[in-house]
Amino acid sequence: MISILRDDQSGICMLGEGDDCISTGSQVSVLISTDRKRSQTDACHFFTATPNPQLSLFKPFIFSDEVEL
Numbered sequence: 018m019i020s021i022l023r024d025d026q027s028g029i030c031m032l033g034e035g036d037d038c039i040s041t042g043s044q045v046s047v048l049i050s051t052d053r054k055r056s057q058t059d060a061c062h063f064f065t066a067t068p069n070p071q072l073s074l075f076k077p078f079i080f081s082d083e084v085e086l
Contacts, residue, residue, distance in 0.1 A: 018045045019063070022040045030070055043070040 043065040063075035
């Protein structure tokens with residue numbers, strides 16, 4: 018999925034070079050089974066928070082009810 022978001026020829030990666038729209042950030046999510054008994058991990062989401070997915074790092078983030086700030 019990350020390679021698709023980085024593919025300039027597909028048209029999904031909009032860098033503002035003649036496009037009407039510019040990407041503002043990219044996200045890929047790895048979702049888990051709805052059966053929590055069988056799942057060993059939580060869903061993991063990867064974000065860039067930058068406009069260029071070709072050069073950006075996808076940083077992982079896990080939402081959790083047990084966060085301590």
